[in-house]
Amino acid sequence: MTLKFRELLEQRWDESGSLLCVGLDPDQARIPVEYHHHEDGIVLFLKDIVDATAEYACAFKPQIAYFAAITAECDLLAICEYIREAYPTIPLILDAKRGDIGDTAKMYAREAFERYGAHAVTVNPYMGGDTIQPFLEHPDGAAIVLCRTSNAGSGEFQSQLIDGTPLYQHVAQRAANEWSQHGDVSLVVGATYPQELAEVRAIVGDMPLLVPGVGAQGGDPTQVVTNGASSTGNGLIVNSSRAILYADGGIDGAARVAKETRDALNAAR
């Protein structure tokens, strides 16, 4: 039987001793020059990144926009299949931030879980819980719902107070108390807002939190772990994409930055 996202993630946290998620955002302009002349340069680059960083990773997270912009869905599929086959114990998160009415959401669930074989997909809560449900009803599905995102303007709506409580905390409450029936809901909270990370952790118990914003976006690993870890000392999927992929020193540099980031996170546990 195939493990679902939450079980796989719990096992991987134990097995790897890592909270680091390696984000796969292949920007053609930044891929090392030695891959430029290969027909499958993106796939070769990402496979090398995956091989070099797997031992430091609790998850991999390809960002679909980087593939969709350049008509490279076949490359996304190739790297997803490679991760599933070569590293079957590492959860595969499709970062797509989908969200739509029920029948359309079912199509997005097919895209994430059937086409790409992801264990979980990021989704947007603005349209309400009935648009998240189709992702959870899929037999292979899990949803990672945007709560407090890492960008500078994320407070514009997410921090607005509703009955004295910011919107992102309402999202966290719904996620914890209503949407999550079988551990199949997680949340996105940016490393760039460590105080909010602590507030969300207080609401959601041991729910996994996907935390973008360390690395290129400047979030502090120590604060993330101090404020965001669960009662068991894990609970975090801390993503770094560009700082690893485009490290000085190419693939060796990527491995070094992945190891350093894992170690920086572990030093605070």
Add this chain to the structure above:
Amino acid sequence: MTLKFRELLEQRWDESGSLLCVGLDPDQARIPVEYHHHEDGIVLFLKDIVDATAEYACAFKPQIAYFAAITAECDLLAICEYIREAYPTIPLILDAKRGDIGDTAKMYAREAFERYGAHAVTVNPYMGGDTIQPFLEHPDGAAIVLCRTSNAGSGEFQSQLIDGTPLYQHVAQRAANEWSQHGDVSLVVGATYPQELAEVRAIVGDMPLLVPGVGAQGGDPTQVVTNGASSTGNGLIVNSSRAILYADGGIDGAARVAKETRDALNAAR
């Protein structure tokens, strides 16, 4: 020079005398049987739909999820190219409900405007205005921002009061007063919430509103026009997808329902 979305739309409203947008959601299970055995069945079906309904349409709106679920981006590209070439005066809206941090949003803008040649793309406001900006900064770009969506659970967050005003009205205010610099921002407001449609119209002046929810979702065309039309009597892009695509009588039925829907909308102007 290529007209941008808003200018093209204004011209098309005048030229067609129609407020109807034909949504292109090709569900394999519901496409007429005569297309099932063609290799390019989806494209042939959609071309026939486009040809049969163009005279009644102020816009076409393909829904990307229906193509992404079945590895049919090539079909989406084919129908987008067909619309651009055969009906260059009809605005092409990509329904994708994208939204992500700046660098990723730029990739989604490339997907919508460069890859598929859309005049506008639907986007989600939850992450804040800085995630909408990349769609507006693209030289060919326009954004249609989710405001009050047509689904039953849309009120879960959108109707929550912030300083006494529901969230969707805050989105409308930002769209009208901050994000829209050159008429390049529109909003989505569901036909299933006619009172909210009137409230949004009062906030946004003559901004175009994309209104899903007539047809299969049950919204009333008369209420939509009465509550949603702009001061010039247009201002609306009223979408119907399934009620047209899967009408009794195949392609002829689709043309009939499109004409009836256009007429029902016009009867209330």
